[in-house]
């Protein structure tokens with residue numbers, strides 16, 4: 001097949017990662033093609049996210065990527081004029097048990113050492129912050145006021161418009177079927193509609209990353225892990241922060257929810273055990289489980305009507321952290337995969353990092369630290385606590 005175009009970089013996937021990555025790469029002067037199998041940007045896992053954005057993590061690489069991304073989301077409207085419904089309400093990880101209190105307090109040491117604006121609040125202070133919270137047994141929690149939330153749909157679209165403006169080319173409804181490799185170097189991709197040349201191919205294929213990796217002869221430990229979410233009717237604002245309860249509950253590892261600027265509550269539950277696979281049909285199990293936990297945390301929610309639930313995929317790795325960087329081989333194959341439950345919030349941070357990897361000869365100490373932690377040949381035995 002004759003190549004239909006020659007690019008500097010081909011990005012596979014216009015999702016939470018691929019779209020902002022294309023934006024930064026095109027702004028840096030690279031000729032970028034983004035190929036996505038779906039009809040428009042952000043239609044994979046991106047659209048299933050609920051829009052939580054935080055730098056509150058337990059791993060230094062994720063804290064750094066979170067800080068960089070939060071800055072971009074929180075200043076987007078000011079810098080670019082588009083309203084992505086950003087709200088700096090902060091994240092509040094609540095503790096109702098001694099063990100959760102200890103785990104969260106232990107993390108503060110590393111979080112603060114990486115510059116995170118976060119503190120422990122006792123039960124009384126949490127009640128002042130969230131008057132509707134259930135006070136029974138509340139020991140306290142962490143609060144990070146610079147974290148927040150925004151619309152994952154609006155943000156991805158805003159990145160897409162900026163990427164196009166900077167010259168990135170997007171092909172939708174087109175599936176990458178093969179990665180072309182010559183003398184152990186990437187030379188482009190073959191799709192169901194044609195072939196394209198580039199010396200660099202970025203795997204930003206989200207839950208499909210392992211399939212794309214196999215096209216380059218690689219085996220990536222990224223599995224589709226299904227999670228459900230939902231949205232309620234809108235009500236007058238009464239909750240500021242995004243609330244996370246990391247305590248294991250009935251068939252769930254944790255829950256998180258927040259009230260949008262427009263009044264609706266967005267909520268999500270991490271199933272325990274994991275539900276692996278690509279099935280995205282909603283279940284009848286989710287709502288009874290998640291509503292019970294939300295109402296026990298915020299009893300006022302009991303009267304709220306749910307508008308819709310949906311199910312999407314976390315691109316999950318064994319240790320709960322992404323895989324970012326060049327493959328040892330083939331040359332020119334760059335990975336930005338395995339974003340787990342945080343790919344939306346990492347989009348701008350990962351996108352700008354990928355651009356620096358491609359364009360800079362010498363990376364900063366901070367970037368090198370991130371890439372070392374998130375390297376593809378790590379042992380994957382760690383377990384990121386706030387994944």
Ligand SMILES: Cc1cc2nc3c(=O)[nH]c(=O)nc-3n(C[C@H](O)[C@H](O)[C@H](O)COP(=O)(O)OP(=O)(O)OC[C@H]3O[C@@H](n4cnc5c(N)ncnc54)[C@H](O)[C@@H]3O)c2cc1C
Pocket residue numbers: 012013014015016017018035036037038042043044045046047048049050051052053174175176177204205206207208209212226227228229268311312313314315336337338339340341342343344345346
């Ligand atoms: C219920 C739920 C709630 C979540 N809430 C949050 C949240 O609050 N905050 C947060 O940060 N994250 C959240 N996440 C996680 C987040 O959605 C993912 O981590 C993120 O979207 C992954 O981004 P990605 O770019 O890697 O994948 P995607 O956004 O899925 O993008 C990958 C793209 O690659 C394309 N693609 C794959 N293979 C091919 C191919 N062969 N050819 C062409 N195109 C291809 C796909 O079509 C897709 O568009 C949530 C996820 C779920 C399911």
